[in-house]
Amino acid sequence: MSAPLLELRNLRKSFGALAVTDDVSLDVAPGELHAIIGPNGAGKTTLIHQLSGSLRSNSGTVRFAGEDITRLSMVERVRRGLARSFQITSILDGFSVLENTAMAVQARTGSSFRFFAPAARERRLNDEAMAALARVRLDDRADRRAGSLSHGEKRQLEIAIALATGARLLLLDEPLAGTGHEESAILVDLMRELKATHTLVLIEHDMEAVFALADRVSVLVYGRLIATGAAEEVRADAEVRNAYLGEEEAT
Numbered sequence: 001m002s003a004p005l006l007e008l009r010n011l012r013k014s015f016g017a018l019a020v021t022d023d024v025s026l027d028v029a030p031g032e033l034h035a036i037i038g039p040n041g042a043g044k045t046t047l048i049h050q051l052s053g054s055l056r057s058n059s060g061t062v063r064f065a066g067e068d069i070t071r072l073s074m075v076e077r078v079r080r081g082l083a084r085s086f087q088i089t090s091i092l093d094g095f096s097v098l099e100n101t102a103m104a105v106q107a108r109t110g111s112s113f114r115f116f117a118p119a120a121r122e123r124r125l126n127d128e129a130m131a132a133l134a135r136v137r138l139d140d141r142a143d144r145r146a147g148s149l150s151h152g153e154k155r156q157l158e159i160a161i162a163l164a165t166g167a168r169l170l171l172l173d174e175p176l177a178g179t180g181h182e183e184s185a186i187l188v189d190l191m192r193e194l195k196a197t198h199t200l201v202l203i204e205h206d207m208e209a210v211f212a213l214a215d216r217v218s219v220l221v222y223g224r225l226i227a228t229g230a231a232e233e234v235r236a237d238a239e240v241r242n243a244y245l246g247e248e249e250a251t
C-alpha cells in the first residue's frame with residue numbers, strides 16, 4: 001500500500017467521564033473511499049470533528065500527507081487539503097449557488113489574484129466555482145438562490161464548496177441522511193465519480209450505499225474500532241454482524 005494520506009494513532013476524546021472515541025488508529029490510503037459505520041452514538045461524528053479540527057483530541061495524533069496536524073486549527077487543515085463537507089447551516093441561503101461556491105474559492109486563493117483587474121479576478125473566481133459546481137452537477141443551478149435548493153441539492157452544494165477549497169480529502173458526515181430515493185442516487189453517483197480524483201472518508205448509515213461505494217470499512221462501536229477491512233470482509237465479520245449489521249437488519 002502506498003503511504004497513507006491520513007494516519008490516526010490512538011485518538012481519544014472524552015466528555016467528562018465518557019470516552020466517546022477511544023484509542024482509534026486508522027490509515028486511509030490516497031484515492032481510497034473509507035467508510036466508518038457504527039450504531040447511533042458510537043462516536044462517528046465526534047471522530048470527524050477530531051479529524052476536521054473542530055474538536056481538540058485529548059490524546060493521540062493525526063497526520064495528513066506525512067505532516068502532524070494534531071494541533072492545527074480547522075482553517076489550517078482546510079488549507080492543507082482536508083475539508084469536511086460543510087453543514088447545511090453554513091450555506092448562505094440569501095446568496096446564489098455560484099456566490100456560495102466562489103467564496104470558498106476566494107478563501108483558498110486569498111490574495112493570489114490580486115494582480116488581476118477586478119473584473120478578471122471575479123471571472124477567475126467564478127470559473128473555478130463553476131468547475132466545482134459542474135462536478136456536483138449543479139452548474140445549471142448556479143444563479144439560483146441557495147435557499148431555494150432542495151435538500152439533496154444542498155448536499156451537492158456542500159460538496160462543491162468543499163471541492164472549491166481545494167480539498168484532497170473530503171470528510172462526509174451522513175450525506176444521504178434525509179434524502180429521497182432520487183436524491184440519494186444522485187449523491188451515490190457523485191461520490192463514485194469523486195473517487196477518481198479524491199480520497200473520501202464517509203460516515204453513513206445507508207448500508208447499501210456504503211457497500212456499493214467503500215473500498216474499506218471501519219466499524220466503530222462505543223468509541224472503539226472493532227474491525228477495519230475490505231468491504232466484503234467486514235460485511236462477513238461475525239462480530240460486526242452482531243454489533244451492528246444484525247441490529248440494522250432487524251430494524
Ligand SMILES: Nc1ncnc2c1ncn2[C@@H]1O[C@H](COP(=O)(O)OP(=O)(O)OP(=O)(O)O)[C@@H](O)[C@H]1O
Pocket residue numbers: 015020038039040041042043044045046047
Ligand atoms: N459535546 C458533547 N458533550 C457531551 N457528550 C457528547 C458531546 N458530543 C457528543 N457527545 C456524546 O458522545 C456520544 C457519541 O456521539 P456522536 O454524535 O459522535 O455519535 P455518532 O456515532 O455520530 O452517532 P449518530 O450515528 O447517531 O450520528 C453520544 O453519546 C453523545 O451524546
